[in-house]
Amino acid sequence: MPILLPALLFSPLSQAHQPVEQTAENRLQALVQLDIRRLNIDAATSANLPLAGIAPLRQDEWLYGRSGFGVRGRGTLYQQQFDAEASWAYSDQEQKLLADHIRLGWQMQPQLRLDLGRMNPLPAEQPAAWPVADLLMQGLLGDDHWHADGAMLQYGSTAQRLRLGAFRAPAYRGGQGQDAGQNISNVALWSLGANTTYQDINISAGLLHVPDLIRESTRDNSDVPLPHTHDTDISACGRSLTCVDGNANLVWLGSRWQPTESAFSVAGYAMWRQERGVLNGVNGLVDYQGDLYGGLVDVGYAWTDRLSTTLRAETLSIQHEIKGLNARVIARDAGLLDNDVTPKRFGVLFSYALPVMAQQRVTLNAAVIEDQTRPESELVSSVGLVWRAEPTLWPR
Amino acid sequence: MQRDDLTNRVTNQVMNRGLMRSTRVTRLTLLSLAGLLALSGCGGSETTVQDTNPNSAAWQWNLPAFFPVPRVPDSNPMTFEKVELGRHLFYDRRLSGNGTQACASCHQPSKAFTDGRALAVGSTGEVHPRNSQSLINVVYSPTLTWANPSLLTLEKQMEVPLFADHPVELGLTDANLPQVIGRLQADPIYAPLFQQAFPNDAQPFQVQNIIAAIASFQRSLISANSKFDRMQRQEAQLSASEKRGMDLFFGEKAECFHCHGSFNFNNQVVHAGSRFVETTFHNTGLYNLDGNGAYPTDNRGVFELTERLSDMGKFRAPSLRNVELTAPYNHDGSVATLEAVVANYAAGGRLITEGALAGDGRTNPHLDDLIVQIDLSQAEQADIVAFLKALTDDTIATNPRFANPFTSPAVQPAVTSPSAR
Numbered sequence: 001m002p003i004l005l006p007a008l009l010f011s012p013l014s015q016a017h018q019p020v021e022q023t024a025e026n027r028l029q030a031l032v033q034l035d036i037r038r039l040n041i042d043a044a045t046s047a048n049l050p051l052a053g054i055a056p057l058r059q060d061e062w063l064y065g066r067s068g069f070g071v072r073g074r075g076t077l078y079q080q081q082f083d084a085e086a087s088w089a090y091s092d093q094e095q096k097l098l099a100d101h102i103r104l105g106w107q108m109q110p111q112l113r114l115d116l117g118r119m120n121p122l123p124a125e126q127p128a129a130w131p132v133a134d135l136l137m138q139g140l141l142g143d144d145h146w147h148a149d150g151a152m153l154q155y156g157s158t159a160q161r162l163r164l165g166a167f168r169a170p171a172y173r174g175g176q177g178q179d180a181g182q183n184i185s186n187v188a189l190w191s192l193g194a195n196t197t198y199q200d201i202n203i204s205a206g207l208l209h210v211p212d213l214i215r216e217s218t219r220d221n222s223d224v225p226l227p228h229t230h231d232t233d234i235s236a237c238g239r240s241l242t243c244v245d246g247n248a249n250l251v252w253l254g255s256r257w258q259p260t261e262s263a264f265s266v267a268g269y270a271m272w273r274q275e276r277g278v279l280n281g282v283n284g285l286v287d288y289q290g291d292l293y294g295g296l297v298d299v300g301y302a303w304t305d306r307l308s309t310t311l312r313a314e315t316l317s318i319q320h321e322i323k324g325l326n327a328r329v330i331a332r333d334a335g336l337l338d339n340d341v342t343p344k345r346f347g348v349l350f351s352y353a354l355p356v357m358a359q360q361r362v363t364l365n366a367a368v369i370e371d372q373t374r375p376e377s378e379l380v381s382s383v384g385l386v387w388r389a390e391p392t393l394w395p396r
Numbered sequence: 397m398q399r400d401d402l403t404n405r406v407t408n409q410v411m412n413r414g415l416m417r418s419t420r421v422t423r424l425t426l427l428s429l430a431g432l433l434a435l436s437g438c439g440g441s442e443t444t445v446q447d448t449n450p451n452s453a454a455w456q457w458n459l460p461a462f463f464p465v466p467r468v469p470d471s472n473p474m475t476f477e478k479v480e481l482g483r484h485l486f487y488d489r490r491l492s493g494n495g496t497q498a499c500a501s502c503h504q505p506s507k508a509f510t511d512g513r514a515l516a517v518g519s520t521g522e523v524h525p526r527n528s529q530s531l532i533n534v535v536y537s538p539t540l541t542w543a544n545p546s547l548l549t550l551e552k553q554m555e556v557p558l559f560a561d562h563p564v565e566l567g568l569t570d571a572n573l574p575q576v577i578g579r580l581q582a583d584p585i586y587a588p589l590f591q592q593a594f595p596n597d598a599q600p601f602q603v604q605n606i607i608a609a610i611a612s613f614q615r616s617l618i619s620a621n622s623k624f625d626r627m628q629r630q631e632a633q634l635s636a637s638e639k640r641g642m643d644l645f646f647g648e649k650a651e652c653f654h655c656h657g658s659f660n661f662n663n664q665v666v667h668a669g670s671r672f673v674e675t676t677f678h679n680t681g682l683y684n685l686d687g688n689g690a691y692p693t694d695n696r697g698v699f700e701l702t703e704r705l706s707d708m709g710k711f712r713a714p715s716l717r718n719v720e721l722t723a724p725y726n727h728d729g730s731v732a733t734l735e736a737v738v739a740n741y742a743a744g745g746r747l748i749t750e751g752a753l754a755g756d757g758r759t760n761p762h763l764d765d766l767i768v769q770i771d772l773s774q775a776e777q778a779d780i781v782a783f784l785k786a787l788t789d790d791t792i793a794t795n796p797r798f799a800n801p802f803t804s805p806a807v808q809p810a811v812t813s814p815s816a817r
Contacts, residue, residue, distance in 0.1 A: 050441070050443065238671060238672065239672050282672075283464045283667065283669050283670075284464065284667075284668075284669025284670070284671070285669070285671070293439075316441070317439055317440060317441055318441040318442075319439070319441060319442050319443075319444075320442075320443040320444065321443075321444045321446075322443065322444070322445050322446070323445075323446040323448075324446075324447075324448055325447070325448040325465060325668055325669050326447065326448075326464045326465055326667070326668065326669040327445045327446060327447040327448070328445050328447045328461050329461065329462060329463065329464045329659075329669075330669075331443060331445050332461055332462055336443050337443055337445070337461070338443075339441050339442060339443040340441065341441060342440040342441045343441075
């Protein structure tokens with residue numbers, strides 16, 4: 001689950017935080033966020049989508065993900081500008097506190113910047129955080145937060161920026177950074193992104209390439225319990241595990257219209273992920289092509305400075321093509337055979353920001369979502385509270 | 397009042413701020429979003445499977461979605477004609493040296509192609525040291541018989557029941573083979589069957605063709621219509637007890653699946669897509685005659701071939717499909733009921749307190765690591781048994797493709813009463 005920075009970056013309640021564009025003043029800030037949601041939902045997990053190696057999301061009655069703490073600082077050393085961030089946040093999926101973003105940024109030139117450390121490898125804007133993970137991230141990661149260890153070079157201004165990133169395994173699920181000979185490659189994920197702003201419109205695009213993908217894909221969407229295996233390493237692929245073995249590419253597009261003089265805002269996101277290779281299973285080896293398409297639209301309206309409503313529609317299209325001897329059995333083993341639902345969600349989110357002290361923000365939110373990710377749709381409702389504080393520790 | 401205020405405020409905001417903006421920008425944004433959504437794929441989800449066709453004009457497997465394509469030797473491809481000939485031969489007791497026994501004598505459809513005896517009895521009355529094994533889904537077995545890692549094909553295995561002299565099964569010998577083949581040639585039903593099955597042979601009445609035809613028939617004995625299978629096809633539901641038993645079977649407590657976890661409920665499986673075939677054998681702690689792990693001298697498992705002490709008492713884990721029909725159990729038929737089998741595994745081996753076979757199998761030094769004491773209540777054991785009974789395919793006995801083609805008692809297989817055990 002998410003973590004502090006993405007919530008700060010992409011929360012519909014605030015788009016204020018952009019680490020690259022911080023004030024030029026040297027400073028040290030604490031970051032604290034408490035994010036509590038109570039879900040009213042029948043199932044303890046999200047739908048088990050027929051996606052290779054993507055587990056369903058936990059949907060406990062109470063969720064605390066995105067809650068966490070950290071520090072962020074900016075300073076000058078040898079006449080060079082640096083900034084750094086270290087944050088930890090609770091993961092609902094893993095049910096523990098995780099090191100989220102541990103990042104050191106070097107502003108090499110006014111338009112050239114290098115970030116090293118743990119960060120979001122997707123070089124484009126993502127949808128705002130909602131009480132439950134959006135379908136795009138759920139389909140991509142089985143999670144709604146993405147962080148990876150690596151480096152990202154950025155060039156340009158706020159209005160136009162290029163990003164080039166290289167990340168180590170496991171930057172992407174199954175991105176092993178290994179070839180067939182098990183030689184470790186330094187780069188498990190390459191990313192290239194750009195964004196441009198014209199008037200009130202921001203458009204961003206990202207391309208990701210995973211050169212060596214090996215990911216377990218195990219059926220667990222059947223009535224028959226899945227026996228456990230003691231072979232969890234990818235070396236067991238083909239022996240006791242069924243795995244996707246190949247490569248992956250992702251195209252991501254985001255567009256946001258948020259005029260300063262209008263109460264309306266519109267944001268749209270689309271993605272296309274392709275995975276190519278083989279399914280290597282206990283019942284054989286077959287050719288595999290997987291395509292995951294996703295789209296999400298947010299339409300927001302700010303009734304007042306504090307009260308806003310956002311309508312969201314999102315969908316996934318999951319397509320697999322499996323060819324070869326025993327393809328049907330292997331597709332079933334991999335949990336990809338039963339694929340007759342096109343996941344959709346439609347929701348409305350109400351947010352109300354309480355008037356509080358400076359450097360703090362408290363928001364109450366309520367959401368109702370019609371979830372059509374299972375053969376029978378269900379209604380999910382949520383109420384939540386987000387308290388975020390960014391007190392300045394230095395200078396006083 | 398408040399609602400009116402809010403409405404007015406919203407209206408003013410829309411009028412004054414939203415719609416006053418350039419509509420060109422809005423159109424541009426909406427167009428880009430429409431493009432994004434179009435890229436997101438408006439089509440539905442779909443899995444397209446192109447399975448290499450395992451069927452041909454010569455043979456169709458009719459497999460369920462969860463069964464892999466069987467592996468068949470290139471030297472003996474499946475054909476309808478061979479299977480039909482094999483079916484006749486399988487049920488024909490003229491195939492035995494003394495004309496009293498057929499393959500079906502020890503492999504009866506009503507018992508999932510076993511014989512209901514503890515120990516098989518050959519055509520001369522000689523008792524085999526081991527229990528007849530089911531032939532259902534035998535096409536998926538990489539090794540054959542209870543404890544022979546080197547017996548890999550049905551064609552090779554069939555030489556044992558045909559020609560073995562210790563113990564004698566069907567009792568063919570070089571001396572009586574011409575007579576046996578002569579019996580078949582004398583029956584007009586066989587001439588066209590052999591001709592169609594082996595059209596390229598000028599003289600198809602050969603023992604190798606007999607073996608090939610019976611092996612083809614055995615490979616056709618595929619069962620996938622148990623209640624468990626129908627549940628997987630959404631055609632049936634397990635009872636509460638069966639469901640509990642299934643959860644125990646596949647769960648962390650009983651862990652039966654370690655040796656019986658494949659689609660065929662065993663752990664030795666081979667098929668056309670196999671690349672790694674494991675042929676493991678297990679000592680399940682049935683005996684411990686001398687405290688050092690000894691098994692009865694006529695039944696010591698893989699040890700009899702390798703003479704390695706570590707192979708003492710190692711036998712193949714059989715498929716549990718149709719296990720309800722294959723009593724009595726274990727390699728020597730020494731366990732009468734499924735309930736007793738499950739109780740032995742729950743105890744981590746069998747304790748025999750008296751008699752020549754007395755000993756504590758639980759402390760057998762060669763006991764498989766997977767055999768440990770499991771704290772299963774009587775109710776849980778009963779649930780496992782209930783699940784095992786859900787693996788019974790009732791259509792085996794009535795499937796015309798498996799059935800005895802003969803109506804004449806002269807060629808019916810001799811079936812000895814189970815009381816003769």
